[in-house]
């Protein structure tokens with residue numbers, strides 16, 4: 001990686017910002033790859049995704065000699081990618097950034113597309129920029145140390161891509177699940193060859209949407225499949241519900257809306273449930289016990305001035321539609337799909 005950076009940025013000095021958990025787990029390997037002591041470790045947590053952290057990292061980099069001729073490298077999950085990407089976009093009016101994602105979510109989703117940002121107390125990602133990475137270096141080996149919950153967060157985004165994709169990602173997921181069925185089912189970490197295929201296919205799909213709509217004003221919004229209800233569930237839970245669980249549940253709601261509108265065949269719901277189950281993602285949540293509160297949080301999106309509540313509805317695998325006119329009655333009815341079964 002070091003040699004790669006020197007080859008591709010011969011006149012720029014690299015500054016590596018490394019999630020300190022990754023530094024603790026993978027520091028030796030990074031050293032062996034030639035990084036030496038050139039990194040700046042930082043405490044990457046969602047609640048440190050703040051402007052204050054950006055200022056602190058900028059000052060540390062300055063004291064280490066960073067200037068307009070530097071290249072910043074983000075080594076970590078989505079939090080590190082977003083914060084370091086943001087810093088790179090404004091540091092001395094902008095330096096190039098290279099993304100080295102180390103969570104599955106970051107490898108299949110956040111490393112690509114150029115969205116950077118930090119949170120405010122009022123909400124997530126409210127300050128940010130578009131700053132495309134000059135390169136993305138993905139190595140599935142990092143995922144060996146990833147906890148199961150983080151695997152689920154990434155897999156939920158892969159399943160989302162599988163619904164959007166018409167070139168066989170769903171079939172890939174289904175065949176892995178089928179092959180694992182004979183033994184004990186899917187176990188995390190997934191084998192590296194399998195992960196590489198999932199990462200490659202997911203990034204290829206995301207790249208297609210980003211290339212068509214870099215600024216997220218049109219088709220890129222299809223990537224929000226499962227996130228309309230998902231964000232509502234996350235905020236209602238006070239962010240205790242993992243993002244991947246929220247997206248899994250949100251995808252069930254989106255498919256249910258399609259079925260209630262007469263757009264989607266019920267078989268798609270069965271297919272989705274089968275995949276969610278195989279990859280250990282939830283199908284129901286007690287959060288739906290107060291539908292008014294949930295609906296309130298879902299509709300909050302509307303207030304962001306995005307021109308109404310947008311639902312991304314799959315008619316079938318690879319056949320996706322955007323709807324802004326779904327009635328509250330249909331939404332309420334579709335949320336019932338998340339009710340835990342009474343025993």
Ligand SMILES: NC(=O)c1ccc[n+]([C@@H]2O[C@H](COP(=O)([O-])OP(=O)(O)OC[C@H]3O[C@@H](n4cnc5c(N)ncnc54)[C@H](O)[C@@H]3O)[C@@H](O)[C@H]2O)c1
Nearest residue numbers: 021077078079080102103105106109110115142143145146
């Ligand atoms: N920019 C985008 O387009 C985009 C897209 C999706 C999500 N995001 C953002 O990404 C963030 C979520 O990303 P995330 O889930 O990667 O979060 P994260 O960066 O917090 O990583 C999750 C956890 O995994 C740990 N970790 C990282 N690599 C590891 C490894 N190899 N082994 C063991 N542990 C490891 C981290 O320390 C952290 O505890 C959110 O802030 C979200 O807003 C951005």
Ligand SMILES: [Zn+2]
Nearest residue numbers: 157227243247
């Ligand atoms: Zn997501």
